Amino acid sequence: MRVLHYFVLFFLIVGCQQKIEKSAAITKNTNSIHHAKGFSIASTSSGITIIKISHPWPDAKTSFKYALIPKLKRDNITLDSKEYDAVIYTPLERLVVTSTTHLPAIELLGVLDKLKGFPTTDHISSKKARALVKNGTIKDLGNVASINTELTLAVKPEVLIAFGVNGQNKAYNTLQAANIPIVYNGDWAESTPLGKAEWIKFFAPFFQKEKKADSIFSVIENSYKITRKLAKTAVKIPTVLSGAMHKDIWYLPGGNSWAAAFLKDANAYYLWRERQNTGSLALSWEHVLKKGRNAEFWIAPAQFTSYTGLEAASDHYKQFTPFKNKKIYTFSKTVGATGSMLYYELASQRPDIVLKDLVHILHPNVLPNYKPFFFKPLDL
Amino acid sequence: MKNSKKTGFLFIALGIVLCVSAFLNICYGAINIPLSETFTILLGTAGSNTNAYIIWQYRLPKALTSVLVGSGLSLSGLLMQTLFRNPLAGPFVLGISSGASLGVAVLIMGSALLSSFFTFDIVTNLGLSIAASLGSFLVLWCVVLVASYVKDTMALLIIGLMFGSITGAVVGILSYFTDSEKLRQFIFWSFGSVGHLTWHQLLLLAVCVLTGVAISCYLIKSLNGYLLNENYAKSMGVHLIRSRYLIILTTGILAGSITAFAGPIAFVGLAVPHICRQLFSTMDHKVLIPAVILLGAIVLLVCDIAAQLPGAASVLPINAVTCILGAPVVIWLLLKDRKLFF
Numbered sequence: 001m002r003v004l005h006y007f008v009l010f011f012l013i014v015g016c017q018q019k020i021e022k023s024a025a026i027t028k029n030t031n032s033i034h035h036a037k038g039f040s041i042a043s044t045s046s047g048i049t050i051i052k053i054s055h056p057w058p059d060a061k062t063s064f065k066y067a068l069i070p071k072l073k074r075d076n077i078t079l080d081s082k083e084y085d086a087v088i089y090t091p092l093e094r095l096v097v098t099s100t101t102h103l104p105a106i107e108l109l110g111v112l113d114k115l116k117g118f119p120t121t122d123h124i125s126s127k128k129a130r131a132l133v134k135n136g137t138i139k140d141l142g143n144v145a146s147i148n149t150e151l152t153l154a155v156k157p158e159v160l161i162a163f164g165v166n167g168q169n170k171a172y173n174t175l176q177a178a179n180i181p182i183v184y185n186g187d188w189a190e191s192t193p194l195g196k197a198e199w200i201k202f203f204a205p206f207f208q209k210e211k212k213a214d215s216i217f218s219v220i221e222n223s224y225k226i227t228r229k230l231a232k233t234a235v236k237i238p239t240v241l242s243g244a245m246h247k248d249i250w251y252l253p254g255g256n257s258w259a260a261a262f263l264k265d266a267n268a269y270y271l272w273r274e275r276q277n278t279g280s281l282a283l284s285w286e287h288v289l290k291k292g293r294n295a296e297f298w299i300a301p302a303q304f305t306s307y308t309g310l311e312a313a314s315d316h317y318k319q320f321t322p323f324k325n326k327k328i329y330t331f332s333k334t335v336g337a338t339g340s341m342l343y344y345e346l347a348s349q350r351p352d353i354v355l356k357d358l359v360h361i362l363h364p365n366v367l368p369n370y371k372p373f374f375f376k377p378l379d380l
Numbered sequence: 381m382k383n384s385k386k387t388g389f390l391f392i393a394l395g396i397v398l399c400v401s402a403f404l405n406i407c408y409g410a411i412n413i414p415l416s417e418t419f420t421i422l423l424g425t426a427g428s429n430t431n432a433y434i435i436w437q438y439r440l441p442k443a444l445t446s447v448l449v450g451s452g453l454s455l456s457g458l459l460m461q462t463l464f465r466n467p468l469a470g471p472f473v474l475g476i477s478s479g480a481s482l483g484v485a486v487l488i489m490g491s492a493l494l495s496s497f498f499t500f501d502i503v504t505n506l507g508l509s510i511a512a513s514l515g516s517f518l519v520l521w522c523v524v525l526v527a528s529y530v531k532d533t534m535a536l537l538i539i540g541l542m543f544g545s546i547t548g549a550v551v552g553i554l555s556y557f558t559d560s561e562k563l564r565q566f567i568f569w570s571f572g573s574v575g576h577l578t579w580h581q582l583l584l585l586a587v588c589v590l591t592g593v594a595i596s597c598y599l600i601k602s603l604n605g606y607l608l609n610e611n612y613a614k615s616m617g618v619h620l621i622r623s624r625y626l627i628i629l630t631t632g633i634l635a636g637s638i639t640a641f642a643g644p645i646a647f648v649g650l651a652v653p654h655i656c657r658q659l660f661s662t663m664d665h666k667v668l669i670p671a672v673i674l675l676g677a678i679v680l681l682v683c684d685i686a687a688q689l690p691g692a693a694s695v696l697p698i699n700a701v702t703c704i705l706g707a708p709v710v711i712w713l714l715l716k717d718r719k720l721f722f
Contacts, residue, residue, distance in 0.1 A: 123559075143556070246564070247573040248695050284410030284688070284695050286434050293430055303561060312506065315578055319433060 032201065032214060035194035035221075038186040039202050047073050049090075049205045056184040057164050058279070064184050068205050086181035088159050091207045096157040098144055100340070101187055103129055104349035105200040108216050109209045113137065117155040119144040125336020125345050147171045153178055159206065161185050191258050191278045193265065193351030194221055200349065223352035224265075227359055227367075231267035234363035240268045241288075241295035241322060243280075244302035245314060250288040251302070254281050259300065262351070266358040271295060289319060297329070297362060298322035299375070305332045306379035329361050331374040343374050387660060387667055394674040398447075401681040405443045406435065408685050410695070438575065441582050445574040446684050447677040448582075449642045450652075452589040454676025455596055456634040457649030458656075458668060462606050463627045464537050467720060470650035471635035474536075474628065475519040475543035477644040480636070481570065482547040483515020484508055488566045489558040508569060509581070512640040519543050520632040527628060531621075571697035572643035574684055581641055588637035595630045596669055599623060603665040645680075647702045651710045652676045654720070658713045679706065 033040055038055035049068040056064060067084040069077055074089055081087050096117040097103065103126055106112055112128055121133045121140040132138045139155050142148035149171055152160070159181045162172060172182045187199040197220050204213035240263050243252030253259035254277025255270070263270040271292050275281055298320065304310050307326070310317040322328050331343035347354050357372040407418050413431050421435045456471035464473070472478070487507060526539050555563055577585065596603075605618035613620055635649070656671040657663065680698075683705055687696040714720060 246568045247571070248575040286410040286438065289434065290411050290430055314576055316437070316576070 033198060035192055036190055036198040036201075037195060038190055039199070041201065041205065046077055048077060048079065050084075051183075051202065051205065053184050053186055055189055056186040057166060058189050060186075060189075066181075066183055070208065086159070086183060088181050088183070088206065090205065091209075092158050094155065094157050095159050095161065095206070096141065096152060096155065097161040097185075098147070099163050099185070099188070100124060100345035101196075101348045102161055102185060102203070104346050105203045105213075108200060108349070109203060109207055109212055111207045111209070114207070116157060117141045117152060119147050122338045123340045123345075125338070125340050125342045127337075130337055145169075147175075149174050152180070159183055161203075163188055187348060191256060192261050193258060193354065194224060196258065196348040197221075197224075197351050220350065220352050224355055227352060227355045228265045230366050231265065231355075231359045231363060234267050234359075234366055236363075237267055237269050238296040238362050239294075240270045240362070241292040241298045241320065242270070242272075242300050244304060244310075245285050245288075245316075248285055250283050250285045252281050252283065252288070254279055258348075262354055262358055263299065265355055266362050268297070268358070268362045285316065289316065293319060294321045296322065296325075297327050299329055299358070299361075301328055301330055301378070303332055304378065305330055308380075310378070326377070326380070328378045329375045330378055331376075333376045333379075334374050347374060383661075387662075390660060391670070391674070394671070394678065398674055398678050398681075401678050401685070402443050402447065405446065405681045405685050406439045409434070409439055409688060441577050441579060442575045442684065443681065444582055445577050445585065445642065446680040448585055448589045449574055449638050449645060450648055450676035450678070450680030451673040452592060452634045452638050452676070453645060453649040454652035454656075454672040454679075455592060455669065456631040457651075458653040458665075458672045459596065459599075459603070459627050459631050459634075460649075461653055462603050462665070463624065464533050465606065466534075466537065467654065468650075469537065471631060472544075472644065472649065474523045474540040474631065475547065476516045476632060476635045477639050478544040478547040478551075479516040479519030480512035480639040480644060481515070481551050483511035483513070483518075484569050485551040485554045485566055486515075487511035488569070489554045489562050506581075509640040512643075513636055515547075516636040516639055517632065519547065520628070520636065524625065524628055527624065533624070569643050570699075572645040572699040574642050574645075574680065574698060577641055585637055585641050588633055592630050592634035593669075593673065595626065595633075599626060599630070600665045600669065603627075604663075607663055644699070645702060646699050647706050648676060648679055651706045652679055654710055655713060658717055 038053060040052045040054065041049060042052070043049045047070055051066045051068065053064040053066075056062070064085045065083070067079060067081075067087045068090050069079075069087065071089045071091070079087070092111075092114055094116045095114055097106065097115060098119055100123050103112075103115075103124065106115060107126055107128055112132060115129070115132070115138055117139045118124060118133075119141045120143060121138060124130055124133060124138075129138065133140075139151065141151045141155070152175060157180055160172075160175060160183070162169070162182050163185050176182055185199065185202065187196055187202075190196045190199070198217055200213045200217055201210070204210045241252075242259065242263075243250055245251075252272060255273045255275035256278045257280065260270050260273060264273065272281060301310065304313070307323065307328070310323065310328075317323055331347070332341055334342045336342055336345070353373050354375075356367060356370055357375040360367045360370045360372055361375055406422070407413070407415060411431070411434060413421075413435065417431060418435060421432045422440075453471050457469070460469040460471060460473055461467060463469070522543060523536070523540055527536055530536055530539065555566065558566075601616075602613075602618045602620065602623035605613035605616060605620060605623075608616075638645070652672050652675050653668070656668055656675055659675075660667055660671055662668065679702070683698060683701040686705060687698050687701045689696060
């Protein structure tokens with residue numbers, strides 16, 4: 001009996017020591033994330049990259065930790081896999097992503113050919129990715145909310161990049177049981193333009209392309225900052241209205257949201273900037289009429305692409321000054337080959353283009369010769 | 381004698397409550413417009429531009445829509461309960477609302493497929509109304525067709541429910557394959573809404589509802605006949621089979637047009653006839669028809685006021701409010717009287 005006690009004690013001590021060693025091994029903290037708040041990257045002296053997702057979805061209580069090990073060092077590194085939500089061997093040769101916002105980063109890193117599957121490929125607009133869908137490299141995996149397990153297993157991904165609304169997805173449990181690591185990406189929960197774009201650095205370690213990601217991001221960051229500075233030179237600050245009605249309720253971006261951040265950086269006065277809300281606001285249309293009737297510009301009126309469409313949906317839209325002065329601009333007219341809006345795919349990765357579009361529209365004298373990419377005037 | 385005194389008193393009370401709730405409905409909204417200003421705006425004299433617009437182009441049509449929708453649905457509920465001699469029947473038992481949902485679902489969620497044929501935006505208010513009417517009249521037409529084969533009204537009731545199940549399933553399949561934006565549009569339609577009718581649409585709705593009311597008044601004798609046994613009704617000169625078609629058609633006009641403009645509004649049609657029967661303690665349609673019209677209008681006006689959350693800029697879906705406020709009232713009435721007056 002006593003011998004047993006000693007055994008237990010011995011194992012406890014050994015166990016503790018191992019743990020101490022492991023945490024000491026994390027030495028190098030690659031602290032190169034400046035804008036994104038949802039993830040961090042660190043690497044150990046032995047060559048393991050650790051990605052921590054602290055904010056996978058709004059108000060998340062859980063966080064995720066992933067270990068990325070170079071395939072070349074696979075046999076030399078030992079780690080306690082229980083400490084991580086998934087262990088992934090890099091560079092990846094086959095992966096599946098689940099949101100169109102994941103695509104531009106992969107394309108910019110030059111590894112689009114590694115993408116083997118996507119839920120509802122019809123939502124993809126990128127020309128390069130569409131070509132790969134056509135030649136069968138990127139397989140359709142069904143509906144994103146209930147991804148087809150059999151089709152996903154058949155494309156044999158080394159990792160599946162998911163996004164969660166609350167972390168509940170039965171299909172992912174089955175895939176995890178089949179040893180396909182699920183990695184949560186929280187780009188959509190980020191509320192600043194540069195923060196969202198910085199998620200390209202999250203994708204980079206999976207392909208050992210950290211340097212390339214850093215240089216791509218710094219180009220985007222510089223371009224964004226220069227445009228923001230230019231916008232500040234404008235003398236007049238226009239008032240802006242946004243969103244549209246569903247029945248009696250007007251949906252528009254909250255004051256601390258991603259969309260509102262663009263308007264602020266474009267040196268415009270978004271009429272609901274005081275509302276401390278990172279998501280969207282649902283307001284009675286009476287309130288919006290009272291406050292926004294005399295706005296100078298109306299940016300992003302939901303799905304509408306024409307003045308006649310707005311008028312047909314509700315007569316009340318005609319009361320707004322931007323409607324009368326034809327100052328409504330939408331991103332819904334910029335669509336890919338299958339009719340999906342390019343904005344939802346590309347805008348989060350290219351905030352510099354979005355900002356230039358807005359500055360060109362809101363301050364016509366600042367970027368007079370620029371041709372907007374996302375935002376276009378509504379059809380008459 | 382005592383009973384008719386009570387009836388008269390109740391009608392006067394209902395009339396007063398209707399006027400008060402209609403006025404409160406116009407006064408109360410997301411934007412705080414002072415009572416005195418509301419009066420001046422309604423009387424046509426000055427008032428701030430935006431406030432005048434809100435009252436004349438939104439709140440007044442909304443109040444009138446509430447009146448028409450509430451009374452029309454309650455009346456069609458009464459007709460169905462009498463026709464089927466079943467207290468669980470409502471305006472939608474014949475599959476009218478599910479037919480309308482199918483029409484709207486096909487328009488909203490199928491428009492992705494149709495958009496290659498139509499260059500303009502077809503998912504508009506008018507488009508939705510037309511799709512809803514087409515859907516509900518398609519189902520109604522099937523029901524009338526079936527009614528000419530099946531003489532048993534209970535079988536007709538079951539067939540109506542079956543039509544509802546089929547269309548519900550088709551809507552389910554369509555929703556599964558639809559993207560979130562379209563799905564949201566459809567769900568918002570299914571919440572129901574009494575706002576955003578233009579004066580033209582309101583006029584059209586008024587014509588439909590008043591036609592329904594007129595036919596119902598003409599049918600009072602036959603409706604009372606349904607409460608007796610068939611031979612006895614015949615001896616009174618009431619032809620039940622013939623009036624059956626007329627009752628179905630009237631319900632179709634009432635519930636169909638209302639669903640087309642306001643979406644499927646639940647509960648009112650089922651509950652208001654019960655409340656009226658308990659209140660007036662009578663089965664006579666001469667009393668019940670005006671009673672459900674008044675009470676139905678009041679219920680919807682009050683629910684619309686309640687939907688406007690105090691102090692907040694957001695509005696609750698009217699469908700949720702009608703159920704949350706209405707169901708406890710019916711339960712309370714039944715508990716109080718300990719029996720269903722039917």
